Amino acid sequence: MEIVSPVSRDEHKRFLDAYYGWARDVYDVTRRYYLLGRDVVTAQLLREPWNRLVEIGPGTGRNLRKLHAERPVALYGGIEASSAMLERARARCPWALLEEGFAEDADYRELLGAPPDRVLVSYTLSMVQDVERAIENAREMVSPRGEIVVVDFGDLRGLRGPLAPALRAWLDAFHVTPLPQGVLERHARTIEDGPLGYYRIARIPPR
Ligand SMILES: C[S@@+](CC[C@H](N)C(=O)[O-])C[C@H]1O[C@@H](n2cnc3c(N)ncnc32)[C@H](O)[C@@H]1O
Structure with a gap:
């Protein structure tokens, strides 16, 4: 199943800048409770x-x-597609090379002087406009011996009663679409499901 957003890139960026313009101040505190699995991924990465x-x-x-x-x-x-977030990330990570661009077609192969050994995509695929293009682009950009590491919402199958539909509706209001089954399966060499199907961690090889 292809997921391509019907809104234009300009509209997407306008939404991100308006939303994150205020949300960036409370982002880290609030997301701790629902962007689960991020610490699992950083811990895995630090063992590699x-x-x-x-x-x-x-x-x-x-x-x-x-x-x-x-x-x-x-x-x-x-x-990073959002100028508001980019400004915040640059202030907090002065040691990083951060550029404005879109996952679907940014050329980041030489951003760090050579292709990256790891491309981390944490709760961003559920927000991009064209998931397939974003994955394909990352597969082109990553080093031939490298790996793309994705963490994002799962199918939420373990959430009871109205919890899953309520969460989906809430995420939808913020332009977030949990990835349908099959999208990561098409590319990943391994997929690990978190508790209750809340999140998934996928490892995707280079093209
Ligand atoms: C839910 S936040 C996740 C932030 C961070 N990765 C984390 O785990 O806390 C999604 C981020 O992806 C950015 N984003 C959305 N669409 C994008 C796109 N097409 N290309 C690049 N970044 C995008 C948003 O501006 C936002 O900063």
Whole structure:
């Protein structure tokens, strides 16, 4: 199933800047409770060998800061569509090379001087306009021996009663669409499901 947003790129960016213009101040505190699995992914990454990592949609730079605190010698970069978030991430991660761009077609192969060993996509795929293009682009950009690491909403199958539809409706209001079954399966070499199907962690190889 293809997921392509009907809104134009300009509309998408306008929405992101208006929304994150105010939400960035409360982002890290509030998202702690529902962007689950991010710490699982950063802990996994810190057990692996890599020197260059690019995050797609780094937001406030929360994940980059966690990684940098434990592995300060690595090179970090990011591609962010929202100017409001980019401003916040640049202030918080002065050691990272952060550029404005879209997951679907940004060229970040040489952002860190060589293709990244890891491309981290944390709760960004459920927001991009064209999921397939964003994944295909990351597969082109990552180093031939590297890996794309995705964490994002699962199918929420374990949430009881009205909880799952309520969460979906709430996410929809913020232009977030949990990835339908099959999207990650088409690309990933491994997929790990979090408790209650709340989140999924996928490992995607280079093209
Ligand atoms: C839900 S936030 C996740 C932020 C961060 N990765 C985290 O785990 O806390 C999604 C981020 O993706 C950005 N974003 C949305 N669409 C994008 C696109 N097409 N290309 C790049 N970034 C995008 C948003 O502006 C936002 O910063």
